[in-house]
Amino acid sequence: MIQSLILSTLMFGAMFSVLTVSLNLQYARGGMINFGTVAYFAAGAYAYAIFTQEPPSGLDQYAFGFDLPWWAGFLAAGVAAMAFALLTGWPTLRLRGEYLALTTFAFAEVLHSVLLNERRIGNGSVGMANVERPDPAALGLDDTLAYAAAACLLMLATAWLFRRLLASPYGRLVDATRDDETAAESVGKDTARVRLQIFVISAIPIGFAGALYAMITTLVAPALFTAEVTFFVWIALALGGERTITGAILGTMALVFFQELVRIIPFETVRGAQVAASVEEVITGILFILVLRWQPWARLARRAGA
Amino acid sequence: MTDTILELDGVVKEFAGFRAVGGPQGLSFSLRRGGFLGLIGPNGAGKSTTFNLISGVMPPTAGRVTFDGTDISRLSTAETAALGLGRTFQTPRAFASLSVLDNVMAGLAHPAEGPLAALLGRWKPAEAELTGRAEAALERVGLIARRHDSVANLSGGELRMLEVARQLVRAPRLLLLDEPTAGVDPTLQGKLSEILAGLHAAGTTLVVVEHNLGFLMSLADSVVVLQNGALLAEGAPADIRRDPAVIAAYLGADHDA
Numbered sequence: 230m231i232q233s234l235i236l237s238t239l240m241f242g243a244m245f246s247v248l249t250v251s252l253n254l255q256y257a258r259g260g261m262i263n264f265g266t267v268a269y270f271a272a273g274a275y276a277y278a279i280f281t282q283e284p285p286s287g288l289d290q291y292a293f294g295f296d297l298p299w300w301a302g303f304l305a306a307g308v309a310a311m312a313f314a315l316l317t318g319w320p321t322l323r324l325r326g327e328y329l330a331l332t333t334f335a336f337a338e339v340l341h342s343v344l345l346n347e348r349r350i351g352n353g354s355v356g357m358a359n360v361e362r363p364d365p366a367a368l369g370l371d372d373t374l375a376y377a378a379a380a381c382l383l384m385l386a387t388a389w390l391f392r393r394l395l396a397s398p399y400g401r402l403v404d405a406t407r408d409d410e411t412a413a414e415s416v417g418k419d420t421a422r423v424r425l426q427i428f429v430i431s432a433i434p435i436g437f438a439g440a441l442y443a444m445i446t447t448l449v450a451p452a453l454f455t456a457e458v459t460f461f462v463w464i465a466l467a468l469g470g471e472r473t474i475t476g477a478i479l480g481t482m483a484l485v486f487f488q489e490l491v492r493i494i495p496f497e498t499v500r501g502a503q504v505a506a507s508v509e510e511v512i513t514g515i516l517f518i519l520v521l522r523w524q525p526w527a528r529l530a531r532r533a534g535a
Numbered sequence: 536m537t538d539t540i541l542e543l544d545g546v547v548k549e550f551a552g553f554r555a556v557g558g559p560q561g562l563s564f565s566l567r568r569g570g571f572l573g574l575i576g577p578n579g580a581g582k583s584t585t586f587n588l589i590s591g592v593m594p595p596t597a598g599r600v601t602f603d604g605t606d607i608s609r610l611s612t613a614e615t616a617a618l619g620l621g622r623t624f625q626t627p628r629a630f631a632s633l634s635v636l637d638n639v640m641a642g643l644a645h646p647a648e649g650p651l652a653a654l655l656g657r658w659k660p661a662e663a664e665l666t667g668r669a670e671a672a673l674e675r676v677g678l679i680a681r682r683h684d685s686v687a688n689l690s691g692g693e694l695r696m697l698e699v700a701r702q703l704v705r706a707p708r709l710l711l712l713d714e715p716t717a718g719v720d721p722t723l724q725g726k727l728s729e730i731l732a733g734l735h736a737a738g739t740t741l742v743v744v745e746h747n748l749g750f751l752m753s754l755a756d757s758v759v760v761l762q763n764g765a766l767l768a769e770g771a772p773a774d775i776r777r778d779p780a781v782i783a784a785y786l787g788a789d790h791d792a
Contacts (some may be wrong), residue, residue, distance in 0.1 A: 411612065
């Protein structure tokens with residue numbers, strides 16, 4: 230049981246860490262508040278399902294199924310998230326702060342509604358079940374272990390690439406743009422372009438994570454991609470401290486571990502499980518408030534600096 | 536190539552329909568290449584707004600701004616900067632999360648500044664040379680010892696010098712300085728004066744907004760006086776000091792310069 234707890238924490242923790250690390254780039258470095266994170270995640274998951282799914286037959290209501298290998302679906306997921314980021318970022322990135330937050334939130338809600346009501350994309354509310362995925366058993370691996378490893382790999386690759394991206398003159402440009410756009414423009418920097426680049430670049434790994442999520446759950450349905458995902462990722466980012474990539478990862482791992490811990494407790498009754506689920510949400514909320522109020526990570530950073 | 540580098544022709548700026556609030560109203564003047572223009576006038580005369588209109592921070596409501604033969608009235612700040620225009624701000628602007636050195640480095644056009652170059656590591660070869668240029672600029676403004684400091688530790692005067700250094704590394708053809716001596720101590724003012732004289736001698740065209748007339752008049756070769764968004768007087772520093780209209784509107788009757 231301990232082993233399965235660790236594995237599922239690693240699997241979902243690493244997968245959601247890809248989202249928090251990307252959000253860390255958008256928010257802490259790019260200065261953009263994206264409250265529509267789930268949309269890019271959903272774009273990736275749906276793109277993966279559509280590209281790997283067999284063509285529709287029988288009762289299927291979806292219009293496209295390309296029956297391509299998993300890696301083609303995985304690449305399509307990155308491209309889909311990138312395309313959706315371009316589409317949503319282009320008109321909205323002139324907005325600042327909470328205005329951008331509201332607009333991205335609205336975009337995610339619109340996408341959710343479209344997925345729910347336009348059945349030709351992914352069977353509407355039913356979604357697409359039995360999503361194709363590479364079979365780790367062929368390599369003699371346990372399913373959970375293999376997908377936990379894949380999630381960790383995606384997380385580490387994302388963190389490494391983002392770190393490399395920012396430890397450069399480009400990182401300096403990104404920081405300068407966030408700190409003072411007018412000053413950056415007065416030395417000839419195209420800040421609108423920088424903001425769009427960061428918005429789009431950080432959406433790509435979110436799309437990949439979406440594909441991985443589709444593989445893990447083998448189900449893609451609108452009910453899985455609600456604003457709850459966005460808030461979960463934001464809470465994880467706040468818990469871990471948004472300043473560093475390591476913090477974003479640790480925060481996510483801690484939050485996922487806590488959820489998985491509650492999940493494995495054996496309950497005698499349905500009522501017991503329901504109470505536990507509510508208590509879990511309450512405790513998550515309390516933790517969130519405590520971290521925001523006392524900012525332990527900022528204090529630690531100050532102590533380390535002094 | 537014309538001898539005029541900057542020309543304002545009937546420039547008007549209205550803020551939400553009101554002409555009287557600090558914006559130029561039909562302002563015209565021109566500046567010869569390599570000139571050093573002092574822009575003075577009482578508070579609210581429209582000096583900083585004029586800078587904002589030239590540098591593209593905001594577009595003029597009417598009229599034309601021409602920089603070296605190009606109409607820049609509708610260009611953005613980034614576009615005017617790319618054409619070779621540099622400016623500082625009345626309230627110094629620094630990149631708060633970057634070190635002093637990186638603040639200056641950010642002013643440079645790095646040949647491999649894009650995201651792809653970052654991932655591929657292509658930016659590394661040029662970095663050393665650019666660091667050298669940025670350090671040289673910091674040396675000139677007297678901030679070299681502070682290069683690894685956070686900008687949060689700089690004083691107001693030092694922030695102004697940092698802004699000057701960020702523009703120096705870019706070697707703009709036209710440099711606009713908005714009150715460069717405000718909050719700067721006499722030693723640094725001396726340094727700034729040397730730097731500006733050096734730029735002037737090297738052929739850079741300068742426009743300086745300044746209330747410190749002793750500083751300005753010793754450097755400028757021509758002066759434009761604004762009042763309520765209109766040109767009050769224009770001429771050599773010595774003539775401006777004796778102009779009765781300027782004395783009445785700005786210098787004050789008891790000025791002893």
